[in-house]
Amino acid sequence: MPVATLLPFTATPSRKSASPTSFRLTEKFILLLVFSAFITLCFGAIFFLPDSSKLLSGVFFHSSAVETNTRTGTDSDSNVAVGTEEKILTKIRKDHEKALVEAKDTLQKRPDEIKQDIQDEKDKVLKEGKGGKDYNNLPVIEYVRPPGATGHEPSDPETKERRAKIKEMMTFAWDSYKRYAWGSNELRPVSKQGHSSNLFGSIKGATIVDALDTLYIMEMFEDFDMATEWVEKNLDFNVVFRRKAIELGEKLLPAFKTPTGIPWALLNLKSGIGRNWPWASGGSSILAEYGTLHLEFMHLSKLSGNPAFAEKVMNIRKVLNRLEKPQGLYPNYLNPNSGQWGQHHVSVGGLGDSFYEYLLKAWLMSDKTDEEGKKLYYEALQAIETSLMRKSSGGLTYIAEWKGGLLEHKMGHLTCFAGGMIALGADGAPEDKTGHQMEQASEIARTCHESYARTTLKLGPEAFRFDGGVEAIATRQNEKYFILRPEVIETYMYMWRFTHDPKYREWGWEAVQALEKHCRVEGGYSGVRDVYASSPNHDDVQQSFYLAETLKYLYLLFSDDDHLPLEHWVFNTEAHPLPVIRKEMTDKPSQLE
Known part of the structure; x- marks a missing residue:
């Protein structure tokens, strides 16, 4: 029986292989598949689709x-x-x-x-609905559709032209996937065939699921309909209705049956037996896995009327609050049996990143009522600033990694999301630190841009270092690759939204030109193995997150601010938008009780 991973965490720089009887669905699949994509798009079609009444009556998309x-x-x-x-x-x-x-x-x-x-x-x-049920035994829930699911064209001619170019890139990437890899998880654009690593196990269609909301946001409605029809008819678990998403969510709950309530990373959906990766510090749970459930599980409790999902993630906070944190930092490993930290390794990149992101976004999605989440976020950010944030001799601000009390002066591409995160949270910063945090965000954005600008291909490496006389440059061969990642573009998008400084759009356009020149091949878009080489050596994989995140953030970078406005929408760690749960809605007599 295949074993499904529970948690949608941001992948580590070096991904581990699973055994033949299990599979690891890391940063882009299972909860993205189940909660982010389906709750947000399938039940969340209430927000997107022109006729949402079809969903509430049990009819979805096409008959x-x-x-x-x-x-x-x-x-x-x-x-x-x-x-x-x-x-x-x-x-x-x-x-x-x-x-x-x-x-x-x-x-x-x-x-x-x-x-x-x-x-x-x-x-x-x-x-x-007073009994809390409709014909699918689900609560009747009223939603106010948040604005901005689609947006009008920018008035500035150059911005309009560039935005149209991003849409053309999405069309090319999607059409290539349809032509050569339809139904497969991902596309091999050089060899023009489907691709599925052992990260996905036996489940298919990752690109289809991941691209759903991007297709809608870019108003590619025919392709959106085609994708949803495939999901309805072909996706394993048949998770297309809200009811099915909740059923699968309930199947994941046994993963929390540990002495501490910290969930296992892997769960056998049939037996309900969980376990962790043996390589993870003695079988510990990973911070960016168990710490990246809050948005999806809170949303799922609202949709299902089942408080168990919210209770599980709130218990994780209780466990973390009881633990002593070295220098205020959260190590990446926690033993779910003993409730003690594993190896003292701290990273705002792989293994840790999205935990910090979700503390902030839990507060934002709660309409700023989750004061505990807010407090934990700003405390963690202060510890990061004190213990991990450094400035190079050349004036570049970076976030190092911490291993057993020693700093490793390395910053991963994954860590570059932090510029956007810090900007997103700056407005609520305590003690009038808004300006200070915006400056930090700006400096991190500049550093990450330099990691692109200092390569031959003008694409950023997987990790870059600040030691041995180098700055923002990858010095190890296994850190020189680029796999179409979104984190730098994500930070550009947030910085544009909050500052309207034109340099962020220019930096984004530089990335577009590099992607077109070095990653676009006849059959789609491919990552490259060495960004310092004189010509690209393609890895022959068009990652699903390229469509879900990289192109989406580029499109929003060249869109007006009223397209998915940040006061109404919160992006989960896979760039799928979830609606803010308004305080006035939670104050009303609940349909969920």
Whole structure:
């Protein structure tokens, strides 16, 4: 039986291979697959789709039954198909006639009678949902659609042209995937075939799932429909309805059955037995795994009416609060049995990154009511500034790694997300530190830009160092690769939103030009093995997160601020937007109780 990983963490610089009987779905798949993509897009279609009433009535996207019944085939079954079509048309005519009668009756009523009818219908829905259930045994939940799921074209001609170019890049990447790798997890753009590493196990379609909201945000609606149809018909677990997402969420809950409540990294979905990676400091749980559940699980509790999901992630906080933290820092490893830290290795890059991001975003998604999350974030940021943040002799600010009390003066590409995170949280900073934190964010953005500018291909390495007389340069061969990562672009997008300094759009456009020149091949986009080489040596993988994150953040960088406005949306660590849960909604008598 395949073993599914529980947690959507940001991948480490060197990914470990799983055993033949298990698989590791790291930064871009399982909770992205289940919670981020499906909760946000499938049930979250309430926010995106023009007619969200179809979802609440149990109809989603297309009716496969109608498609099947009306599809013509051989001569022997064509008559059946024709007969079915006539029956459908007859039913449509009858429904139409009935609707006309009802409309005529309504027009003859007084305004106060119409108003009363509307109220009666509302009361009926509420009464039916009072037991907390609809026909799928789920709570009836009212949502106010946040604005900005799509956006208008920028008025500035150059920005409009560049934004259109990003959409063309997305179209090319998606069309290449459709042509050569449809249904596979990822695309090999050089060899023009499907690709699936052991990270994905037996599940297929990672690129389809990952790209769903990007397709919608860029208004590629036909492709969006094609993708959702594939998900509905082909994805393992058939997770396309809100009901199915909740069912799978419930299957993940046994992972929390540890003495501390800190979840296992791996869970057998059939037996409910969990375990951790043997390489992770004696089988410890990993900070960026168990610490990157909060947004999805809180959202899932709201959608399901089941408080268990929220309780699980809140318990993680309780455990962490009880522990003594070395220099205020959170080590990357925690033993779920003993509740003690493992190896004292601290990183704001791989193994640790998204934990800090989620402390801040938990506060933002709660409409700034989660004061504990806010407090923990700013305390952690202060510890990072004191113990890890350094400035090179050349004036570049970087975030080092900490191993057993010693600093390693290395910064990973993954760590470059921190510039955007710090900017996002600067407005709520304590003791009037907003300006200071914005300056920190700006300096980190500059450092990460330099890591790109100092390469031959103008693309950033996986990690870069500040020792031995070098600054912002990769010195080890296994750190010189670029796999289409989004973190630097992510920081540019946030910095543009908060400062409107044109350099961030210029830096983003430099990245676009480098991607087009060195990563675009005949069959899509490929990573490169050495960004310091005179010509690119392609790794032949178009990562799913290139469509989900890199191109999405580039598109938003060249969009107006009212496209997915940050006061209404929070991006999870995989760049999938979740709506802010408004305080006034939580203050109302809950439909979930």
